[in-house]
Amino acid sequence: MSAQTGAALLLALAAIASSNTEGDILYAQRQAWNDPNGVLQSWDPTLANPCYWFHVSCNNENSVVRVDLGNAGISGPLIPELGQLKSLRYLELYENKMSGPIPSTLGNLRRLISLDLYSNHLTGAIPASLGNIASLRFLRIHRNKLAGGIPASLGRLTKIVRLELQENLLTGTVPLEVLSLVLVGDLTKLDVAQNNLTGTVRSSKQRVATVIQDTLK
Numbered sequence: 343m344s345a346q347t348g349a350a351l352l353l354a355l356a357a358i359a360s361s362n363t364e365g366d367i368l369y370a371q372r373q374a375w376n377d378p379n380g381v382l383q384s385w386d387p388t389l390a391n392p393c394y395w396f397h398v399s400c401n402n403e404n405s406v407v408r409v410d411l412g413n414a415g416i417s418g419p420l421i422p423e424l425g426q427l428k429s430l431r432y433l434e435l436y437e438n439k440m441s442g443p444i445p446s447t448l449g450n451l452r453r454l455i456s457l458d459l460y461s462n463h464l465t466g467a468i469p470a471s472l473g474n475i476a477s478l479r480f481l482r483i484h485r486n487k488l489a490g491g492i493p494a495s496l497g498r499l500t501k502i503v504r505l506e507l508q509e510n511l512l513t514g515t516v517p518l519e520v521l522s523l524v525l526v527g528d529l530t531k532l533d534v535a536q537n538n539l540t541g542t543v544r545s546s547k548q549r550v551a552t553v554i555q556d557t558l559k
Contacts, residue, residue, distance in 0.1 A: 364406045365392040367423045375418040381411065405429035412458065413437040420464075425450040436482070437461040444483070449474040456480040460506065464488060468507070470495045482506040484533065492534070494519040500527040512537040 369387045384396040393400035399408035407429050417439035425447025431454060440462035449471025456479065464486040473495025479502060488510040497519025516534055523529040
């Protein structure tokens with residue numbers, strides 16, 4: 343066997359191992375959810391990898407890059423192991439009945455572009471670790487029951503375009519680090535309305551389409 347052939351074989355085996363690991367993670371997530379509409383029936387661990395499952399997309403290396411389960415009628419928690427889906431770019435779980443906290447391990451998803459968890463029943467604090475996802479452009483976690491303060495670490499998300507935190511139970515003020523994204527980042531929408539926040543948000547920069555603040559207390 344030539345060195346080139348051997349290297350190609352090792353890469354192929356690594357891809358298979360990665361896809362099987364990701365399949366194990368997603369199947370564990372399926373087991374943690376209640377799926378009354380049967381939308382996850384294709385998530386069969388006996389298949390070669392999760393790239394053959396409905397609502398899952400993969401790249402050329404058979405790594406999971408997208409999970410699309412918006413408005414699927416699913417309920418239950420998000421498992422911490424989701425943070426091990428290293429190639430994941432889109433996690434779309436909006437308009438379901440997800441409960442429990444947002445796992446802090448999601449901050450390990452360093453290639454993530456869109457995290458859509460809005461219109462669920464999520465509780466607890468917004469993980470500060472989400473500020474580690476430098477690639478993130480869409481963070482939409484509104485219409486949940488998230489409490490506590492807005493992490494200042496979200497101010498590191500300089501590529502963020504839409505940051506939607508409205509209709510939660512958030513308290514405190516909007517950190518200056520987050521407000522600075524209006525000036526130095528790509529932010530076009532910051533929505534923190536209908537929380538329990540204090541202070542005001544204003545911007546005269548025209549490229550910011552909408553900046554909404556909770557009622558001044």
